[in-house]
Amino acid sequence: SSELTQDPAVSVALGQTVRITCLGDSLRSYYVSWYQQKPGQAPILVIYGKSNRPSGIPDRFSGSTSGNTASLTITGAQAEDEADYYCNSRDSTGDHLIFGGGTKLTVL
Amino acid sequence: QVQLQESGPGLVKPSETLSLTCTVSGGSVNSDDYYWSWIRQPPGKGLEWIGYISYSGNTKYSPSLQNRVTISIDTSRKQFSLSLTSVTAADTAVYYCARDVEYYESGIYSDYFDPWGQGTLVTVPS
Numbered sequence: 504s505s506e507l508t509q510d511p512a513v514s515v516a517l518g519q520t521v522r523i524t525c526l527g528d529s530l531r532s533y534y535v536s537w538y539q540q541k542p543g544q545a546p547i548l549v550i551y552g553k554s555n556r557p558s559g560i561p562d563r564f565s566g567s568t569s570g571n572t573a574s575l576t577i578t579g580a581q582a583e584d585e586a587d588y589y590c591n592s593r594d595s596t597g598d599h600l601i602f603g604g605g606t607k608l609t610v611l
Numbered sequence: 612q613v614q615l616q617e618s619g620p621g622l623v624k625p626s627e628t629l630s631l632t633c634t635v636s637g638g639s640v641n642s643d644d645y646y647w648s649w650i651r652q653p654p655g656k657g658l659e660w661i662g663y664i665s666y667s668g669n670t671k672y673s674p675s676l677q678n679r680v681t682i683s684i685d686t687s688r689k690q691f692s693l694s695l696t697s698v699t700a701a702d703t704a705v706y707y708c709a710r711d712v713e714y715y716e717s718g719i720y721s722d723y724f725d726p727w728g729q730g731t732l733v734t735v736p737s
Binding site: 534 | 722
């Protein structure tokens with residue numbers, strides 16, 4: 504399969520925990536990376552691999568993978584976490600990169 | 612730290628060729644661990660990978676665009692470029708350049724994009 508599937512929208516109460524998921528057959532073979540994008544800005548990397556955070560990304564962001572499903576978890580969501588989140592990986596051939604359709608996170 | 616900056620025309624006429632350049636500063640383009648990528652995002656829509664090039668000139672393109680896309684690299688200038696032919700209004704998007712980092716973890720090679728350029732809007736009128 505050459506697709507990664509994300510829920511279009513997810514909401515979370517301030518300070519609560521939210522999980523954003525990404526489904527795809529290629530995730531059985533390749534790790535996913537996660538990007539946060541705020542309006543009018545370029546995406547930034549928040550998680551890659553098993554659960555690696557680039558410097559500057561708060562430790563409330565974590566990642567996990569089980570089978571064909573990858574998850575981005577925000578533990579104690581903050582108002583500034585409201586954004587679009589995209590997953591990315593290689594397709595099943597390994598030759599091309601693909602993105603999920605994105606999840607709009609609303610912090611209530 | 613490495614920074615990327617896109618440049619090129621913001622308006623391209625239908626059927627013409629879209630050409631953009633990405634300039635890399637603060638680091639080298641000469642590494643086997645990096646692929647230099649183009650990604651686009653139509654207004655209000657999601658991200659689409661266009662393709663990438665290695666410093667040695669090896670390329671991979673999205674199957675949906677491969678008939679119209681060429682990515683090239685000039686390592687001496689630390690620049691890589693995108694050419695997209697026969698554009699239509701559907702090619703209107705913010706175009707980003709990004710560094711694709713290939714890494715090895717627990718027996719698996721995978722990728723992530725970091726850093727990204729700020730993006731440049733290219734409009735193709737209908």
